[in-house]
Every structure is written in structure tokens, then in C-alpha cells.
């Protein structure tokens with residue numbers, strides 16, 4: 001199996017991180033991989049915010065969990081109330097992903113959510129290739145109605161991604177995928 005396929009098959013969401021800091025050049029490489037994702041109409045409708053300050057990450061984690069507790073959705077409230085739960089799992093780096101709100105290039109259909117998602121997948125695979133763990137964080141969305149998470153003007157916060165060295169067993173569940181999700185016509 002080549003390195004690209006191995007990264008795709010073996011990457012797992014990492015939910016336990018060590019305190020070991022991530023080198024700035026590795027963070028830059030991961031971001032660079034995101035920037036090379038395909039985008040509809042070549043629009044690159046994204047912006048990335050890098051958090052590597054422990055206090056800043058923990059403050060955002062606390063705010064996000066408070067928003068989960070206030071969501072009114074039983075499962076989400078229960079997660080937010082779990083004293084052991086941290087939305088960023090103690091990761092030393094969190095990358096915020098922001099999508100551009102409006103058409104920048106005339107005639108181009110802006111598909112920021114798809115484009116940003118492609119960037120996140122690229123970043124996850126690049127991080128894996130560097131021996132780093134990641135987790136895509138969609139639950140941060142409960143915070144967005146109240147807090148734009150430092151999104152620049154003209155952009156919406158969409159997702160977060162944790163980044164750091166794994167502190168636990170990487171495979172948290174067996175590597176298997178649902179059957180019957182492909183039809184050959």
C-alpha cells in the first residue's frame with residue numbers, strides 16, 4: 001500500500017492528547033495541505049485560525065461546553081454536563097475553519113462548506129503523515145449563534161480541528177466501515 005492510501009486507511013480520530021508541543025513548521029505543513037484542497041470555482045473561500053495558547057483553548061472549550069449544555073438537545077446537554085468531557089480533548093493546537101459568506105468571484109458558486117471540509121480532510125491526512133493526531137470538531141457549532149469564535153469579517157465559523165500527539169491507543173474502535181454503501185451501475 002502506498003503512503004497516501006495508508007494515511008487514508010489508518011488515520012483515526014484522536015481524542016486523547018499528550019502535552020508535547022507541536023512544532024510550528026509542522027503546523028504550517030498541515031495548514032499548507034489544507035490550502036491545497038480542491039475548491040469549487042477555484043474560490044478558496046476559507047480562512048484558518050490557529051490557537052496554540054493553552055488558556056485560550058481551555059476558555060473556548062469551556063464556552064463551547066456551556067453552549068452544549070444550553071442546546072436543549074438531550075444528548076448534547078448530557079455531553080456538555082459530563083465533567084470528564086472536553087470538546088478539544090486537551091489538544092495543544094486547535095485550528096478554527098472559517099468559510100467565506102459571499103460570492104467573491106462573479107459567476108462562481110461558492111461552496112464554502114464543501115471546500116472547507118476538503119481542506120480539513122487534507123489537514124487530517126497531512127497531520128497523520130507527520131505522526132500527529134487530529135479530530136474534526138463539529139460540536140463547536142453550538143457556540144456559533146452566541147460567539148463567532150474570532151471569525152474574520154465576511155466569514156462564518158464552520159468547524160474546528162484538534163491537532164497534537166496522541167496520548168492513548170489510536171484505534172478507539174475497530175477499523176470497519178458500513179457495508180452496502182456502493183452501487184456499481
Ligand SMILES: Cc1cc2nc3c(=O)[nH]c(=O)nc-3n(C[C@H](O)[C@H](O)[C@H](O)COP(=O)(O)O)c2cc1C
Pocket residue numbers: 011012013014015135136137138139140
Ligand atoms: C463533520 C464532522 C463533524 C465531527 N464532529 C466531531 C465532534 O464534534 N467531536 C468528535 O469527537 N468527533 C467528531 N467527528 C469525528 C467523527 O466522529 C469520526 O470521524 C467518525 O466517528 C469516524 O472515525 P474516524 O475519524 O476515527 O475514522 C466529526 C467528523 C465529521 C466529518
